Amino acid sequence: MKTYSPYDNLAKRAYPAILVTTSFNDSQVMYWEPAKYVARLRTLKTDSNPLLLKVKMDPAGHGGASGRYDRLHDTAFEYARLLGQVGIGK
Amino acid sequence: MAVRHWILLGLVSAKMLSSQTPPTAPRVEHREVRHGAAVTDDYFWLREKSNPKVTQYLEAENAYTAAITKDLQPFSDALYKEMLGRIKQTDLSVPTPNRGYLYYSRTEEGKQYPIQCRRKGNMEAPEEVLLDLKFEEIYNDKDELYDIDISKSRDRQYLFLQSEAKDTSETRYLRADRPAGDFSVFLPRAKGHRYYLDHREGLFYIRTSLRLHEDL
Numbered sequence: 001m002k003t004y005s006p007y008d009n010l011a012k013r014a015y016p017a018i019l020v021t022t023s024f025n026d027s028q029v030m031y032w033e034p035a036k037y038v039a040r041l042r043t044l045k046t047d048s049n050p051l052l053l054k055v056k057m058d059p060a061g062h063g064g065a066s067g068r069y070d071r072l073h074d075t076a077f078e079y080a081r082l083l084g085q086v087g088i089g090k
Numbered sequence: 091m092a093v094r095h096w097i098l099l100g101l102v103s104a105k106m107l108s109s110q111t112p113p114t115a116p117r118v119e120h121r122e123v124r125h126g127a128a129v130t131d132d133y134f135w136l137r138e139k140s141n142p143k144v145t146q147y148l149e150a151e152n153a154y155t156a157a158i159t160k161d162l163q164p165f166s167d168a169l170y171k172e173m174l175g176r177i178k179q180t181d182l183s184v185p186t187p188n189r190g191y192l193y194y195s196r197t198e199e200g201k202q203y204p205i206q207c208r209r210k211g212n213m214e215a216p217e218e219v220l221l222d223l224k225f226e227e228i229y230n231d232k233d234e235l236y237d238i239d240i241s242k243s244r245d246r247q248y249l250f251l252q253s254e255a256k257d258t259s260e261t262r263y264l265r266a267d268r269p270a271g272d273f274s275v276f277l278p279r280a281k282g283h284r285y286y287l288d289h290r291e292g293l294f295y296i297r298t299s300l301r302l303h304e305d306l
Contacts, residue, residue: 002127019155024139024148027234035148036133039115050158051112053151067202069174076170080162083169090165 007037014047017085019078023056031055052081110157113150116143185213193220229262229273242266243289249273250287259284263294 002008018041022034038053045051054077083089120134138144179199185192192213195204206221229251231238236253243250243266251262251273258281262273276287276294285298 025234027237030137031139031148032133032136032144035115035136035151036131038151039133039136039147042112042114052155052158053148054155055148055152057145057148057152068197069202072173072177073166073170076173077159077162077166079169080166081159084162084165090168 007033007040010037010041010044012044012046015041015045015049015051016047017049017051019052019054019081021054021056021074021078025056111154113147113154115147185209243287245290248289252286253279254284257282257284259286261285261287263287263289 020034020038022029022031024031034053035055038051041051056074115133115136117132118135120131122129122131135141136144136147180197182196183194185194187193191208191210193206193208195206197204203222205219207217207219209215209217229238231253233253233255235255237255238251238253241250241252242248247266249264249266249269251264253260253262258279260279261276263276264271264273277283277285277296283298283300285296285300288295288297
């Protein structure tokens with residue numbers, strides 16, 4: 001497990017632009033796993049690509065927001081960020 | 091007045107600058123041995139969910155993300171509208187026949203959650219709403235380590251409401267022909283004890299992780 005643990009395998013090197021998402025109240029993947037990943041990566045990455053962490057503090061679980069419209073807003077944000085990074089902005 | 095404006099401007103730009111700078115999480119030395127290997131983890135403290143410093147750090151990360159992505163909102167909104175435009179918002183699942191009823195769930199435009207319904211015999215019969223997820227909260231397990239699910243016994247006589255964590259479970263039961271009643275706890279949760287319930291012809295059957303007799 002140590003060989004594939006994302007947190008334990010962070011290294012001093014360049015990383016691409018990263019958006020990490022999580023829910024404070026996810027009962028299966030604890031919020032601190034992505035939070036620790038981001039906190040530690042900030043001290044190691046040698047590039048200047050943006051590293052972002054988005055934590056849902058409002059009620060949301062393992063699958064993100066539970067309502068279908070809220071969930072679609074989250075998906076739209078992720079697509080917008082992803083497309084924006086490859087130069088598609090509208 | 092001119093001086094005051096200067097100070098105000100100074101504060102605003104300092105704030106904007108700080109939200110454009112990635113937050114730094116404090117480091118707290120932590121060492122432990124896992125499976126014989128020494129582990130150091132300076133961010134171990136982030137698991138202290140009720141520690142205000144944890145919330146502070148997470149909120150700083152959120153503020154940074156909001157600052158970096160603030161120009162993204164119109165594009166994000168446009169994508170939302172485009173995707174929403176491809177979804178039939180008022181819709182119906184394919185009805186499933188079961189013991190004389192047709193069961194289906196349907197969504198209404200503007201409503202976040204589906205409504206579970208059934209009709210007797212055919213789809214022209216009057217609709218019976220079984221569960222409107224917007225309004226109903228059957229049971230809320232306050233312990234966040236537990237997941238809940240609902241099922242029925244194999245003989246369909248009882249509803250079971252199961253709370254389950256990694257190594258512990260607890261089942262509540264309710265007669266299926268009196269669904270408006272209250273669930274009763276079958277056996278209170280005890281750490282390390284997992285059990286599963288079933289029912290047939292007046293008898294409850296239990297599968298348990300406990301050794302019930304020493305000679306087993």
